[in-house]
Amino acid sequence: MRISTLLFILFGLLFSEVILAEDKAAGETQGVNREIEELKNEVLELNRDLFILEEDLLFSANTQMSVFISVDVAGLFELDSVSLKIDDKVVSNYLYTAREAGSLNKGGIQRLYIGNLTSGEHEITAFFIGKGPSNRDFKRAVSQEIEKTENAKFVELKITGDISKEQPDFIVKVWE
Amino acid sequence: MIFSKLNIFVRTTVLMLGCIISLTVCAEEKNLHKVEDLAYGVSLYDFYQGKYFSSITDLLVAQQKQSLLKDKNNPQLLLGGLYLSYGLYSKSSDVFEELLASDAFNASPEVRDRAWYLLGKNYYENEMLDEAGKSLLKVEDSLQKKDEEERLYWLNTVFLKKHDIVSAVDMLYKMQNRSIWRYYAVFNTATYLIRAETYPDYARQLLLDLSLIEANDSEEKLLVDKANLALAYILLKNNNQQEAIRHFLKIRTNGGVTSEALLGLGWAQYRDKNYDDSIASWMNLVSTQTKSDLMVQEALISIPYVFEKMQDNDQALYLYGLAIEGYKVQIDETKKLVDYINSEQFIAQISPANMSDEVPPLFSSVKDVNPLMYRYLSKFIFSKEFNASVQSYQQIKYLGYKLDRWQYSMPSLQMMLSEKRSTYKNKLTKTLGDDSLKQVKELIARKNTLLTKVNKIESNENFYALAEQKESEYIEVLSAVKTALVDVPFESENSDVVELRFKYRLMQGLLKWRLETEYPVRLWQLKKATKKLDDTTKNMQSRLASLKHVFKSAPKEFAEFDARIVNKEEQINQLKSRVKNELIKQQQRIRAAALSALEVHRNQIRLYHDRASYAKARLYDSMMMKE
Helix, strand or coil: CHHHHHHHHHHHHHHHHHHHHHHHHCCCCCCCCHHHHHHHHHHHHHHHHHHHHHHHHHCCCCCEEEEEEEEECCCCCEEEEEEEEECCEEEEEEECCHHHHHHHHCCCEEEEEEEECCCEEEEEEEEEEEECHHHCEEEEEEEEEEEECCCCEEEEEEEEEECCCCEEEEEEEEEC | CHHHHHHHHHHHHHHHHCHHHHHHHHHHHCCCCCCCCHHHHHHHHHHCCCCHHHHHHHHHHHHHCCCCCCCCHHHHHHHHHHHHHCCCHHHHHHHHHHHHHCCHHHHCHHHHHHHHHHHHHHHHHCCCHHHHHHHHHHCCCCCCHHHHHHHHHHHHHHHHHCCCHHHHHHHHHHCCCCCHHHHHHHHHHHHHHHHHCCCHHHHHHHHHHHHCCCCCCHHHHHHHHHHHHHHHHHHHHCCCHHHHHHHHCCCCCCCCCHHHHHHHHHHHHHHCCCHHHHHHHHHHHHHHCCCCCHHHHHHHHHHHHHHHHCCCHHHHHHHHHHHHHHHHHHHHHHHHHHHHHHCHHHHHHHCCCCCCCCCCCCHHHCCCCCHHHHHHHHHHHCCHHHHHHHHHHHHHHHHHHHHHHHHHHHHHHHHHHHHHHHHHHHHHHHHCCHHHHHHHHHHHHHHHHHHHHHHHHHHHCCHHHHCCHHHHHHHHHHHHHHHHHHHCCHHHCCHHHHHHHHHHHHHHHHHHHHHHHHHHHHHHHHHHHHHHHHHHHHHHHHHHHHHHHHHHHHHHHHHHHHHHHHHHHHHHHHHHHHHHHHHHHHHHHHHHHHHHHHHHHHHHHHHHHHHHHHHHHHHHHHHHHHC
């Protein structure tokens, strides 16, 4: 009698374990209630509005200049840091964590810099530091003259891979 | 030992918590390095780092600013997936439903299949099983193999929850043999059938098949162990001790279900009247597994029970005493854990170490967790529910951090606005003052005169008008010579005059030829210069117009900015107060869940304690009576 009772308890314990396994497989969060959902959503919308407000206030459309960085190197270059100069003045120095570099390698684009620039000609220079082919230290600079008009300017620094040369390639692309 | 066991739980939990995240990542993998839309790429940058809040904000900002120029379906698909991963189920449904309703969207089968799939997941999370099943079934054939396996797994789960055994089993046959998703589906189907007490032979066969797979990693090995354990207990329940022992012995001694296996093995041996072996199995369990494990507690009371059966009453009495002492220690320790859970230290432990960290590590992977938590609540702290609650708490904390940050930024924004105002007053009024405007107007008038002059020259082909300074001087000289020659009387005509006339005609012809020849080039150069001048003045006019526009619209814009800032400040304050309340509520929920899980454990120990005390008293009485 006693053993049967114990077996019953153990059987229950075992299948509570089974249920646990099933629940684990059920995936993503389930317990977030409606109240939290609404709160998250409202803060997200406020964050969006404030983000736009800040940008509108600090960087007017006619003076705004943004620099982005993207990576498509197929294992030819591992980015460690970037230094950005506009008209010979350093405006950004960025050191990448493994997670950030990984995110760029997967196809993410980082907004490296946003600022104001007067209309006219400017020179943009970027210095890339990282590991090149065969894990060798690799430094490269790329420079380009850009014409700032009365519209917002978007510049993309693209790190691409030249498979035939087995070398990374650095391009400045100006977005219209 | 305990840590190797916990690691398996960690891996399993992390794998499952990361489920949706990986799904969405897969959605984008095909598009790697093809992203041409900066705003979409920026959102992906945050998404790949697990920063859902930032990634959603990026997309919402881009939507608001209409800067998502290309890949219009992919950003929406990403947004829906992000909402789902961030726990905003109704927003996620809205996005997917809207996407699937659009005509343009249906043109891409890959994106459409993924949307149906994610929508199905969303419905499942909301316990809308019918809708989940329908959406998952609408997926056609463009999912990647790995995702297709996962879809079939979810369909199997949905059908089991709807008690549709035939359809659930049908999914098993559609899955690939060596897929982890199939293994989970097989295990879940078998345990469902056992609990429902239906098709027992088929359930046993499923478990037997699973127990025989070639397990390559810890996750698969754990599933094999669980299959063997389930089979062994079923056999034990059916009084087939020998077969049960065979399956218990297949379970690893350092796996996730070792305690349960050793306990069951002991009972199987006991039933087989093999008392020494059963004691050995339980002693092994007590000596190798963590003391707080309920299986160990069960073994502590079972060992003296077998000694009693073997008529070794002294030993049984002694071991009952040891077990009682052990239970008392456990009860005292769990009391300390209750105090800890009620303290602020517990809340500090579930809070992110760095407030600005948008992706804090899972609680179960934090290294300095209170040892008592590991000892008594290991299953609880590795459970999906607890980790989801802590994650939710951390997300609310992050919302609070963001609101604090914006609140601190408001004075800066106001300062920026007042700077703009003062710039407007000082510079713009000067720039657009009477003198400047007069100068610009004069320049434009002069440019217009010049243009008219050039046009006239061109229409009259007046090449003399384009003479250079030296040439103009020659023209004047020749003109003077001509006048002088006209004035020479006929009778005064001599060879010198004739020569002079000849030279005059020669020079005149030469000059005319030169001016005529150079005229097209000079006219082109002049027109080029006037075009440049025209462009410059147009540019100047455009800037002037822009400045005038700014001058006119600035006060209105400033007022709008003012209103936006004031409005947002109010919103920040309101939301901060709600975040504060929600944090308190969430702390209470987490505490209550932890205490409830602990109470189950404590009650079980109390029960063992009472049973051991009763058994000891009973044995003591019987021994006394014999004496």
